[in-house]
Amino acid sequence: xxxxxxxxTSRLSVVDALRGFALLAIVLxxxxxxxxxxxxxxxxxxxxxxxxxxxxxTTFFTLxxxxxxxxxxxxxFSFYIQMRNARARGCDFRMRFAWRxxxxxxxxxxHSLFYNGDILMLYAVCGLILIPASAWSNRTLIVxxxxxxxxxxxxxxxxYALLNPEYVDTNSLFVPFAQAAEQAGMxxxxxxxxxxxxxxxxxxxxxxxxxxxxxxxxxxxxxxxxVLGRTEMFVRSERSSSFWRKALLWAVFAAVPLYLLRxxxxxxxxxxxxxxxxxxAVPRMFNVASMTILVxxxxxxxxxxxxxxxxxxSVMAYGRMSLTNYITQSIIGVxxxxxxxxxxxxxxxxxxxxxxxLGIFAMQLMWSRAWxxxxxxxxxxxxxxxxxxxxxxxxx
Numbered sequence: 001x002x003x004x005x006x007x008x009t010s011r012l013s014v015v016d017a018l019r020g021f022a023l024l025a026i027v028l029x030x031x032x033x034x035x036x037x038x039x040x041x042x043x044x045x046x047x048x049x050x051x052x053x054x055x056x057x058t059t060f061f062t063l064x065x066x067x068x069x070x071x072x073x074x075x076x077f078s079f080y081i082q083m084r085n086a087r088a089r090g091c092d093f094r095m096r097f098a099w100r101x102x103x104x105x106x107x108x109x110x111h112s113l114f115y116n117g118d119i120l121m122l123y124a125v126c127g128l129i130l131i132p133a134s135a136w137s138n139r140t141l142i143v144x145x146x147x148x149x150x151x152x153x154x155x156x157x158x159x160y161a162l163l164n165p166e167y168v169d170t171n172s173l174f175v176p177f178a179q180a181a182e183q184a185g186m187x188x189x190x191x192x193x194x195x196x197x198x199x200x201x202x203x204x205x206x207x208x209x210x211x212x213x214x215x216x217x218x219x220x221x222x223x224x225x226x227v228l229g230r231t232e233m234f235v236r237s238e239r240s241s242s243f244w245r246k247a248l249l250w251a252v253f254a255a256v257p258l259y260l261l262r263x264x265x266x267x268x269x270x271x272x273x274x275x276x277x278x279x280x281a282v283p284r285m286f287n288v289a290s291m292t293i294l295v296x297x298x299x300x301x302x303x304x305x306x307x308x309x310x311x312x313x314s315v316m317a318y319g320r321m322s323l324t325n326y327i328t329q330s331i332i333g334v335x336x337x338x339x340x341x342x343x344x345x346x347x348x349x350x351x352x353x354x355x356x357x358l359g360i361f362a363m364q365l366m367w368s369r370a371w372x373x374x375x376x377x378x379x380x381x382x383x384x385x386x387x388x389x390x391x392x393x394x395x396x
Contacts, residue, residue, distance in 0.1 A: 012081075014234050014302045017312045018295065019074050020319030024361050025067035027329050031357035032059060034337040035330065036117050036178075037185045037345040044349060052350040059354065065287030066294055068119065071322075072218050073295070075123060076225025077234070079130045084229070094131045100388045101127045107323065107380065109202075113194055115330035116181040116201025122209050126218040133223050138230060141223045148220035149288050151213050154281035161273035171276040174207035190340045213284040221288075236303045244296045244303075251292035258286040317368040318361070321378030325364045332360055 044052070079097065086093035101124045108120035133141060161167050177200045184196030209215065233240045262282045269275040302308040318325060335341035336356060337348070348356065371378060377385065 013313070013316060014299060014308060015074055015077060016316040016319040017302065017308055018070065018298055018319070019322050020315030020317070021298065021312075022067045022070040022074070023318060023322050023325055024315060025063040026071070026326070027333075027361050027364075028059060028354060028357040029063055029067060030117070030330070030333055031353040031360070032056060032350055033117075034345040034348070034353070035115055035185075035333045037182060037337055039346045041346055041349050048349065048351070055350040055354055059350070065283070066291045068214075069217070069221055069287055069291035070295055072123075072221035073225040073228070073291070075127070076130065076222035076227075077229045078225075079127070079134075079222070080226045080229030083134055094134065096388060097131060098128060100384070101125075103384060103387050107327070107384070109198075111327045111330060112202050112205070113197055114327075114334050116185070116197045117205050117330075118202070119205070119209070121202070121206055122214060122218055126215070126222060129219045130222055130226060133226065138227050141227050145220040145223045145227075148216045149285065151216055151281040151284050153216060154213060154277040154284075157277040158274050158281070161271055161277070165271065167273055169273045169276065171211045171273075171280065174204050174211060177201070177204035177207065180204075185334075185338045186345065187339050193334075193338060193340045211280070213280045217284055217288070234299065236306075241300065241303050244299050247292055248296035248300070251289045251296065255286060255289035255293060258282060258289055262286050315365065317372050318365045320372060321364075321368045321381060323384065324378035324380040325368065327380060329360050329364060 040052075082097065083093050086096070104120055104124040104127070108118050108124060111120055112118040136144075157169060157171075161169070180200040181196055181204050184193050184200070188196060228234060231243075233243055265282070266275060266279060269278060298312070302312055305312075307313070337343070337345040339345075368378070375382070
């Protein structure tokens with residue numbers, strides 16, 4: 001019994017730590033992007049421009065796509081844990097989870113009020129697939145996930161464009177809404193910015209995510225996360241260690257050709273439709289491979305240290321309060337970069353943005369540790385749980 005309890009604690013700890021690092025990556029990336037106000041300051045000395053470019057390229061190569069993918073993978077894992085715990089109490093969690101996703105829409109609207117790059121709405125919609133998927137076999141989940149990760153819609157568009165060269169689809173429905181949201185962020189006061197975020201920002205973020213292939217990739221990662229939970233791959237054992245070593249090896253083999261295809265082929269594509277969808281399909285597949293590399297390395301390091309290395313354990317509190325920290329870091333970032341706040345979007349290069357992002361992370365990490373010293377959950381996590389189990393004794 002003691003061994004089982006230790007396994008459960010270890011598994012949840014490594015997942016909290018992994019989620020904390022994924023959220024740290026999101027904070028850094030969002031700061032580099034000035035929370036969707038893309039701007040490179042003018043007049044910097046050449047050495048600082050050179051350094052900014054190195055920081056920008058390195059950060060995006062290392063983290064872009066990986067943070068989102070890791071977060072999505074762990075969302076599916078969390079669903080499995082909730083299902084497992086509910087079944088242990090004799091409860092059917094499926095309809096309760098549907099209600100939980102409706103509540104997530106509310107959090108998405110709150111987040112969208114401040115930041116036009118929300119991902120929670122997509123999670124709430126795609127999360128519903130986990131309800132029927134919870135009854136599917138691991139084999140079915142893996143096969144379907146692989147198919148979705150390969151971006152079948154984008155490849156279908158590419159094939160159609162090959163057969164119909166006159167067909168034009170730039171895959172850019174989000175652009176006018178992005179432009180409107182950007183103008184509000186760069187020039188609007190507080191009411192104008194908040195209204196634009198709700199009017200234009202929601203359409204911008206969600207249309208972009210659909211057109212960027214995330215409507216296919218997100219449910220795939222959710223289901224893979226559920227499989228990892230079922231098979232106890234976050235529990236330290238010889239079997240799980242072997243799995244992560246093999247996953248690392250296969251991911252490296254996949255990442256190398258996918259990276260070459262991503263970097264070398266697009267300049268040779270003249271058809272705008274094919275170029276648009278090729279630019280979605282191959283990079284998303286590369287993101288899956290690179291995310292697998294990073295997650296595998298992280299978990300293997302955790303297992304090697306027994307209960308994780310100190311640097312891994314240091315962000316567990318940050319990961320435990322992921323919803324609270326995700327929303328609050330956006331509010332802080334918008335207040336720093338947008339015109340209605342400090343307006344630093346056109347005054348900060350990549351180096352400065354990374355330092356600001358690390359500052360936000362450090363502040364949130366200290367707050368998370370202080371909060372969790374006297375509370376079981378973060379404030380928004382607590383609200384979400386209370387509303388999830390509304391009208392039941394479980395909420396207490």
